[in-house]
Amino acid sequence: MNKRLSFADMLDHHPGQSAAVLAGKALHQACALMQADGGVLYLLRHDKEESSLIRAASWPETSEVEDIIPIDHPSMSTIVAQTGSTLKFDDAAASEAIALIDRATDFPADMEPGAIAAFALTNHAKDVVGVVTLSNDVSSGRAFAQESLELFARFNRLAGAAVERADLLERIGQIRFDPTERNNRLRQQVEKLAFIEDIEGVRGDDAFRLAISMLARAAEIYDEGTGNHVFRVNEYSHFLGQTLGMDAKYCHQLRYSAQLHDVGKMGVAPTVLRKTSALNTEERREMDNHTIYGHRILNQSPRLAMAAEIALNHHEKWDGSGYPDGKREDEIPLSARIVQIADIYDALRSKRPYKPALDHQQARDIILHGDDRIDAGGHFDPRVVEAFGDTHESFDKIWRNLQDV
């Protein structure tokens, strides 16, 4: 059996193995394939505003290689992580002398390297997800031939995506909501809001509603600054609740809860929230977590129980293909199924930096029949779509009444 086949087998037959085990095997295979005496495999992590390399494996195993390297630390590994290029030096000592190589990070501590090479591990989208450095002991006198670049490309096609996927799955399994300072502060605010009695000149219930409107507005400004979006979503949702025959108390709660659907975006890292180019897998997950953050912020108060369930569920889809839990049909609370249609109608009508505004007919047709992005049958509760279809002119009216100036 040739080397390439045995590596493919290793990945295919053990899909559930941990990232560390897989990284160790991958590195071992890379050493065998490119005839290297040792090496280090790092995974690239982006946490909030910082990026770093995390050591996932080294060969021969040694505890003396750094575990975490900040991305701005000068070394061969960090250069490759940032540029995605390959670096190859035949004389490690000379390169170390001019600070192209860092002994503490770029090769196993118990080696005296001669030739050294570093390659970027990439995923299917060609994003750099890690770095592999390989080195030969100076006594062997072997350099890395040009051919090793092609061998690495072949290795990378199998290993890059597999290691990234294993790492991601493992971290998703470990996610516990880690309240940031910002979320703690928000939560305290919400707790206060829930028991608020008066704001100067405004009493009781009105004060409560005014305060959460301000919170919703603050969250919108933090996100896209989309004017009256949240207030229109309140009105569409209230109207849909009535059309569906829900009682007055339910509709009243819907009217002030709907606007908080995206409050969790305040927990999303600003670098991810404001990124204009496509999000990578990790960033997409952080963005999707706004549902979970919102729920954690809001479920502290019994008065905000409906708002919390909307925040958590407004991206679930009728056919189970939504997030964060993949709930389907009646597992998704009705409040969230209503707000979803309200939210999407309003987003379609609004001009955003990446899309033009649609008129009422176009927005209505997309909700009723779908388009290339929205599969109407799979996305929405058919009962809510029907209620929307029967009364769609009222949506246009709400849009006009509360239009942004």
Ligand SMILES: [Fe+2]
């Ligand atoms: Fe959302």
Ligand SMILES: [Fe+2]
């Ligand atoms: Fe929204």
